[in-house]
Amino acid sequence: MDLIQELGLEVYPQFTEGKKVHHMGGANAKISTYTSSIPSFSPLVLLDFVHFMWRLTQEMELCTRSVFGMEPSQLSFLYFLMYSAAAGGVMRLLEATPGSAQEFRVKGGTQQLSERVAEQLGKENVRLGSAVTAIWQREETVEVKTTMSTITCKAVIVTCPPHMAAQIEYRPALPLERLRLARCMPVGHMTKFIITYPTAFWKQKGFSGEIVAHPSIHCPFGVTFDATSPSGSPALVGFIAGVQACYWNSREMEDRRDAVVSSLVKYLGPEAASYIHYEEKDWAKEEYNGGCPVNVMVPGMLTFYHPGLRKPCGRIYWAGTETATRWCGYLSGAVQSGQRAALEVLADVSPAVLSPSELQEVRADLTRAPSDLSQVWDxxxxxxxxxxxxxxxxxxxxxxxxxxxxxxxxxxxxxxxxxxxxxxx
Ligand SMILES: Cc1cc2nc3c(=O)[nH]c(=O)nc-3n(C[C@H](O)[C@H](O)[C@H](O)COP(=O)(O)OP(=O)(O)OC[C@H]3O[C@@H](n4cnc5c(N)ncnc54)[C@H](O)[C@@H]3O)c2cc1C
The missing domain is CATH 1.20.5 (Single alpha-helices involved in coiled-coils or other helix-helix interfaces)
Incomplete structure (x- = not known):
């Protein structure tokens, strides 16, 4: 939010007023609606939910103390929900609530963050369309080879996701722990769609536009939200993710679109059939992205290898949302990681420009004690x-x-x- 303000951008709140649709438990399960933050669960599900939250809090305390070396009070429970891949289902239910990833939208789109940062750097200093193919470290410098040219510099910050970073050729080779990270952090699979309408009929019918559905061979999406623009163009946005993305993305676009529309008709009414335009993007098909929204760690990776995610390798420094210690997997995490990596480079290349407290912060992070495995191994x-x-x-x-x-x-x-x-x- 600081960066958004600094760049002169504006946010507006995600529309959440009205009934939300909840359809979990298979195609034949009852479709319910609710207006609170979470659906009205049956007593048994509620017990299970309370138990899940209790277990998650326990894990959070153990993880923050023994793996991150921080006190649990430094993290909020909601943050941990966002951090934990295990909490995927709960996350979907809470995404648009205050403090969550979908609380605000950026007027004009989030790509403006990159565009405005590029303007500040000077567009002549930003080289688009030149993928990095190799990073060779020399005695005093580092050479970055791209598809267009070779650049010699003092330090490099690699910000692409771990699986993309692994495709770059490094000389000398990266340490084993860093290579393992790249290989054991698969990236998610998600397709995002936006469907526009002549009127926001769901609002007129008292719906917020938020649907949490059990994706199936009938319904491709797991979640939708209102995506009406600040100028009032009505739209819904939705996500086809995980196993459903694998299944539905092997079908033709027309099949997916028709299944999305018929599911919207089922949940919001017949007006959903009269859309203006359907647009979708499968991020796995992007050559330099390969999937989204984030690379996740397989079990054990966080315990054993997480310091390797951020630990510089000579003159190579690591950023990108996967390396964030807060809001990992989100835009805020990407910004936090960039700020941290910039401080690390400055601390090595020109420490005089940093204040004593900034220098201390960088060194404390780099020399943090390794995970206390005696606690984790119980x-x-x-x-x-x-x-x-x-x-x-x-x-x-x-x-x-x-x-x-x-x-x-x-x-x-x-x-x-x-x-x-x-x-x-
Ligand atoms: C559909 C979708 C919806 C999302 N919704 C939200 C949301 O609502 N809220 C939220 O906070 N976050 C959301 N996210 C997540 C957010 O977009 C990411 O967390 C964020 O973009 C990560 O930023 P990054 O800089 O770490 O990586 P990226 O944005 O992935 O940037 C990495 C860059 O590296 C480039 N690259 C890769 N390989 C090379 C190479 N060899 N040479 C040169 N460049 C290379 C790529 O082209 C890319 O531009 C969403 C993501 C997706 C895909």
């Missing part, structure tokens, strides 16, 4: 605490349920006297 801890929690909940539910039943006039007394009679017998 394999039984999770299942034992989980069982304790479930037993506790069951005892509580039985006690409360029993008390309510027994205290209910008539029924309870009758039952109580029968129980007492059995005991007497």
């Amino acid at each position: 394999c039984n801890r999770g299942s034992a605490s989980s069982s304790r929690f479930l037993i506790g909940l069951t005892v509580m539910a039985v006690t409360v349920g029993g008390a309510v039943f027994l205290l209910k006039p008539g029924l309870g007394e009758n039952c109580l006297s029968r129980v007492l009679a059995v005991i007497q017998k």
